[in-house]
Amino acid sequence: xxxxxxxxxxxxxxxxxxxxxxxxxxxxxxxxxxxxxxxxxxxxxxxxxxxxxxxxxxxxxxxxxxxxxxxxxxxxxxxxxxxxxxxxxxxxxxxxxxxxxxxxxxxxxxxxxxxxxxxxxxxxxxxxxxxxxxxxxxxxxxxxxxxxxxxxxxxxxxxxxxxxxxxxxxxxxxxxxxxxxxxxxxxxxxxxxxxxxxxxxxxxxxxxxxxxxxxxxxxxxxxxxxxxxxxxxxxxxxxxxxxxxxxxxxxxxxxxxxxxxxxxxxxxxxxxxxxxxxxxxxxxxxxxxxxxxxxxxxxxxxxxxxxxxxxxxxxxxxxxxxxxxxxxxxxxxxxxxxxxxxxxxx
Amino acid sequence: xxxxxxxxxxxxxxxxxxxxxxxxxxxxxxxxxxxxxxxxxxxxxxxxxxxxxxxxxxxxxxxxxxxxxxxxxxxxxxxxxxxxxxxxxxxxxxxxxxxxxxxxxxxxxxxxxxxxxxxxxxxxxxxxxxxxxxxxxxxxxxxxxxxxxxxxxxxxxxxxxxxxxxxxxxxxxxxxxxxxxxxxxxxxxxxxxxxxxxxxxxxxxxxxxxxxxxxxxxxxxxxxxxxxxxxxxxxxxxxxxxxxxxxxxxxxxxxxxxxxxxxxxxxxxxxxxxxxxxxxxxxxxxxxxxxxxxxxxxxxxxxxxxxxxxxxxxxxxxxxxxxxxxxxxxxxxxxxxxxxx
Numbered sequence: 001x002x003x004x005x006x007x008x009x010x011x012x013x014x015x016x017x018x019x020x021x022x023x024x025x026x027x028x029x030x031x032x033x034x035x036x037x038x039x040x041x042x043x044x045x046x047x048x049x050x051x052x053x054x055x056x057x058x059x060x061x062x063x064x065x066x067x068x069x070x071x072x073x074x075x076x077x078x079x080x081x082x083x084x085x086x087x088x089x090x091x092x093x094x095x096x097x098x099x100x101x102x103x104x105x106x107x108x109x110x111x112x113x114x115x116x117x118x119x120x121x122x123x124x125x126x127x128x129x130x131x132x133x134x135x136x137x138x139x140x141x142x143x144x145x146x147x148x149x150x151x152x153x154x155x156x157x158x159x160x161x162x163x164x165x166x167x168x169x170x171x172x173x174x175x176x177x178x179x180x181x182x183x184x185x186x187x188x189x190x191x192x193x194x195x196x197x198x199x200x201x202x203x204x205x206x207x208x209x210x211x212x213x214x215x216x217x218x219x220x221x222x223x224x225x226x227x228x229x230x231x232x233x234x235x236x237x238x239x240x241x242x243x244x245x246x247x248x249x250x251x252x253x254x255x256x257x258x259x260x261x262x263x264x265x266x267x268x269x270x271x272x273x274x275x276x277x278x279x280x281x282x283x284x285x286x287x288x289x290x291x292x293x294x295x296x297x298x299x300x301x302x303x304x305x306x307x308x309x310x311x312x313x314x315x316x317x318x319x320x321x322x323x324x325x326x327x328x329x330x331x332x333x334x335x336x337x338x339x340x341x342x343x344x345x346x
Numbered sequence: 347x348x349x350x351x352x353x354x355x356x357x358x359x360x361x362x363x364x365x366x367x368x369x370x371x372x373x374x375x376x377x378x379x380x381x382x383x384x385x386x387x388x389x390x391x392x393x394x395x396x397x398x399x400x401x402x403x404x405x406x407x408x409x410x411x412x413x414x415x416x417x418x419x420x421x422x423x424x425x426x427x428x429x430x431x432x433x434x435x436x437x438x439x440x441x442x443x444x445x446x447x448x449x450x451x452x453x454x455x456x457x458x459x460x461x462x463x464x465x466x467x468x469x470x471x472x473x474x475x476x477x478x479x480x481x482x483x484x485x486x487x488x489x490x491x492x493x494x495x496x497x498x499x500x501x502x503x504x505x506x507x508x509x510x511x512x513x514x515x516x517x518x519x520x521x522x523x524x525x526x527x528x529x530x531x532x533x534x535x536x537x538x539x540x541x542x543x544x545x546x547x548x549x550x551x552x553x554x555x556x557x558x559x560x561x562x563x564x565x566x567x568x569x570x571x572x573x574x575x576x577x578x579x580x581x582x583x584x585x586x587x588x589x590x591x592x593x594x595x596x597x598x599x600x601x602x603x604x605x606x607x608x609x610x611x612x613x614x615x616x617x618x619x620x621x622x623x624x625x626x627x628x629x630x631x632x633x634x635x636x637x638x639x640x641x642x643x644x645x646x647x648x649x650x651x652x653x654x655x656x657x658x659x660x661x662x663x664x665x666x667x668x669x670x671x672x673x674x675x676x677x678x679x680x681x682x683x684x685x686x687x
Contacts, residue, residue, distance in 0.1 A: 079512075080579050090463040092475065093445030096660035098507060098516065109509045111516050111662040115581060116574040117439050118631040124474045126441065133579050135656065135664055137512025158447055158505070160455050162485025163428075163495075168447070168457050240429065240481065241461040251487075292464070315483065317464065319445040321457035323483060 003179060004326050006030060007167060008159045010175040014102055016069030017086040017211040019152035022102070023065050023171075027178060027206050034185055034204070044216040045206040046224060049185045050192065052201030057343045060203050060226035060305075061185060061336065062217050062294050063177035063233065064210030067170065068318050070099065070134075070153040077140040080113065080133040083153060087211030090318055092126045097320065098156035099134060103147055110136040110153070157320030164251060165326045172322040176312055176329050177232040178206050180254075183333035188340045197344040201226065210294055218297035221305060228266060228306045230336060231295040234324070235284055237313035246285075248313030250325040253280030254332035257309030260289045261299050266308035266339070273338035280331055284311055310336060349667060352527065353515065355379070357508040359523040363449065365418030365501040366435050366550045367392075372414040376526060376545050381534050389561060391554035392547035400537035404685035409542045409564035409646075410532065410677070411635045412525025412571065413549030416518070417659045419448065419502040421482075428486030430456070430496060433477050436550030440475045442660040447505040448482055454495035455505065456484035504661035513666060514590065520663035522549065524653045525570040528670070532677050539685030546635050556638030559646065566609065566647050566684050567639035570677065572665070573597070573627055573652035585629060588654040590666040593623030594673040597650040599630050602637025606647035609684070613649060616679045622672045625654070651676065 001009075009030070015023025024045050028037050035049040045065065052058040068087030075081055081101070094112045101108040113135040114127055134153065136143055157170025185204045192199070203224050208216030210233075221229060235255055238247040248255045253274075256267050274281040290296045291309050299307045312332055315323040364372035373394045380386055386396040394414070417436030424430055434443075444460045458480055461470070482502060486492035508517040529543045542562050546555035549571075559567055577589035588595040596613050598605050617624040636648040653673055656664040 076579055078577075078579075082579075088463050090445070090460065090466075092441065092471065093460060095439070096442035096657055096662040097445070098509070098662055109511045109516065111511065111657065111664060113578050113657060113664075114441075115578065116576050116587075116657070117437070117659075118574050119576050119581070119585060119587065119629060124439070124441070126472060126474055131580075135511070135514075135516075135578070137514030137516070137664060137666075139513075142512065156507075160447060160457065162456065162483070163491060164485050164487055166485035168483075236462055236465065239459055239461070239483075240425075240427070241479075242465055245465070316445070316457070316459045317462035319460060319462075321445055321447055321459070323457060323459070323485070 001030060003183065003329055006179045007176060010178055011169040011171045012159055014100065014154045015065055015067055016152040016154050017066040017209050019102060020066050020208045027065060030182060034182065040220045040223065042208050042216050042219055044208045044220045046220060047204040049189050049204055050200060050202040053199045056200050057228065057346050058201030058226045059340055059343060060205055060221060060224055060229040061181040062205045062207055062229060062231045063181050064174045064294060065178060065206040066208050066211050067154065068211050069155065072147060072149055072151045075144050075147060079138045079140045079143040080135060081147065082133055083129065085129050086152065088318055089129060091129055093319060094132055099153045100156060101136060101147055102152050108136055108146060110134040155320040166250060166323055167326055168321050168323040170320040172314055172324050173234045173317055176324050177234060180312065180329050180332040181232050184336035187333060187337035191341060200343050207294060214294050214297040217294035218301055221298045222301045226305060229298050230308055230310055231293050231298060232310050233293040234314035234317065235311035236317060237315040239315050248282050248284060250313050251327055252282055253328060254335050255282045255284035255311040255313060257284050257286050257291060257311060259286035259291055262295060263306045263308045266306065269342060270335060270339045273342060274335050277338045279335045279338060281335055352670060353667060356523060356527050359526055360508055360517045360519045361506040363503045364414055364416055365503055366415040366548045368501045369414040369547045373545060376530060379530055384533050389558060391557050393554055393558040394545040395558055395562065396533060396543045398533050398537060398541050400539040400541065402539055404539040406565035406684060406687050407563065408681065408684055409544060409559060409562050409567045410529055411544040411546045411555045411567065411569050411639060412529045413522045413546045413635060414526060415548055415550050417550050421496055421498055421500045421502060423498060424489045424492050426489050428488050428492040430482040430492065432482055432502060438659055440477060440480065443480065444475055446661055448502050449505045450496050450502045451500040452495050454484055456482040459483050511664065514664050515667060516662050516664050518661045520655050520665055521572040521658040524572055524665065528570055528674055528677060531674055535678060538682050541681055549635055553635050553638040555635035556642045559639040559642035563643060564646050568680065569634035569636040569650040571634040571650065571652045572655040572658055574632060574658050575654040575656045587629045587631060588625050588627055590654050590656065591668050592625045593669060594676050595625050595627050595652040595654055597627045600633050600650065601631060602633030603640060605649045609647055609649040612683055613680065616683055617676060620675065620679055622675050
């Protein structure tokens with residue numbers, strides 16, 4: 001499947017943290033030809049691309065399948081839904097946002113309401129999540145019949161193709177990285193087949209619940225027990241407000257993470273592989289001893305797992321209009337594949 | 347009119363980009379949908395003035411107005427980086443703008459970006475953004491590249507949506523394409539008296555309906571608009587302005603001035619006699635074309651009526667189609683009653 005088509009399919013599927021089912025189904029269809037797929041207890045998708053071999057490297061590629069969203073906490077007698085957040089929702093931009101309520105019987109469209117400015121008193125404020133409500137255009141009775149407490153809500157964010165291979169959508173965090181690792185795994189598998197190389201293990205993990213703490217990746221990686229892991233997540237792409245933070249530029253390749261808990265050996269080899277094969281990359285220094293990605297959980301699993309981070313720069317993180325470059329997704333896949341090739345002779 | 351057909355027309359209307367000052371496409375669509383027995387012309391300010399003959403010419407000339415324009419944006423500057431700076435056209439709260447998909451006048455699509463939540467300070471999370479902080483990203487990497495799709499002064503809008511949401515419709519620009527639809531339907535009716543319908547321009551930035559009224563010289567002018575419905579949590583019924591599903595809203599006073607007391611009372615009487623559900627706007631907020639029309643030339647008697655709509659001036663306005671029928675019924679009855687005056 002073309003990268004852009006895969007992005008569109010995965011991003012537009014719903015998969016709020018703790019309610020990843022729809023996105024998992026879409027991903028499983030895509031991964032069906034790649035390897036044996038299974039689900040973990042916490043609803044992550046594991047795809048065994050090449051079976052692990054005793055005494056040989058076993059590379060785990062992780063990207064999280066969940067997206068930020070909301071969960072129904074209360075239904076008012078007049079039909080409005082009260083909600084809590086699943087992951088870090090930016091409350092500056094929730095007003096008038098279209099959402100979808102995912103119920104066991106199907107999807108219900110809604111919109112995040114707010115008190116109209118005409119009748120607000122005092123200074124304008126960004127509403128807190130427990131102050132907003134979701135309007136589903138129903139009476140209380142209807143809403144209570146159709147919607148259950150705990151149902152998840154995803155934001156509506158259309159897939160838009162922009163200039164310079166940029167695309168915008170909801171859930172690009174982290175579905176674009178899911179696409180990158182699936183593409184990388186395809187290339188690695190094909191390379192091994194073509195060159196009849198000494199087998200290694202290769203597992204793709206599309207992990208659940210990253211946005212709410214990383215439970216999916218931490219538990220799945222214990223079960224998978226790889227010898228090393230590459231965590232692929234999005235990072236901040238440069239925009240005017242954060243121009244002073246040395247963020248990544250879009251269309252300049254993946255960012256290789258350097259941080260206290262991350263494997264320096266892997267990062268250096270990824271960079272060398274990129275140089276050798278002329279694949280663009282950028283360096284991201286992840287300060288403070290943590291990365292804010294699944295790597296933080298995976299390094300600590302079991303007896304510890306050698307882990308590094310590769311990130312795709314993304315503008316407007318945690319909004320329904322997240323923006324990335326399709327070219328960066330392809331280059332990220334190539335960079336990971338270039339690194340994996342080196343494992344043949346290990 | 348059958349409701350499916352009615353909502354299909356409304357959908358078409360709401361999907362046309364028509365920011366204040368750029369209503370041409372809406373006017374064109376309306377012209378194409380006018381009945382044959384109706385004359386129409388555009389005036390200097392972009393109002394579409396339609397004359398419809400009834401069975402008789404009334405003693406008091408009647409004019410009905412609904413505005414074609416919607417709130418939106420105007421591109422103020424193109425950065426060297428290819429990002430577009432913009433300002434609001436009409437009252438658009440920045441809180442409904444950040445993080446939304448938009449469309450430029452050229453049709454090019456873009457998004458309104460924001461600093462990620464992870465990098466916001468506690469103060470930044472509280473502070474509402476200002477237009478000077480915002481920009482539209484179309485993916486262009488330079489000013490030169492952006493200029494292929496946009497020029498300074500071009501308009502932009504929220505991208506259209508039109509969703510059946512429970513018993514309601516959620517869409518952009520319901521304010522005031524609902525009014526346009528209702529007056530278009532009125533023109534298609536066989537009427538007892540002559541009327542003039544004005545599909546007006548620039549209401550959201552002050553209104554051009556006054557110029558049309560100057561030319562038309564009505565004795566009675568009625569604005570058909572939407573009113574903000576605050577029938578939402580945390581707002582007492584006494585302060586909710588109006589509520590969805592309770593019929594047309596009649597206004598005795600808003601920020602634009604007073605309704606003519608007799609017309610207001612007559613409208614209520616019509617509703618009572620014909621068992622049309624109606625409600626009275628319970629807050630003195632907002633304004634309509636009634637203000638401009640009442641001031642034109644030597645002045646005329648005015649009345650404002652509206653369809654209750656939640657979250658107006660946002661990409662996601664919500665209304666209950668159940669309110670269309672009683673509003674249409676009231677409009678037809680007004681033509682008769684006011685014509686008899």
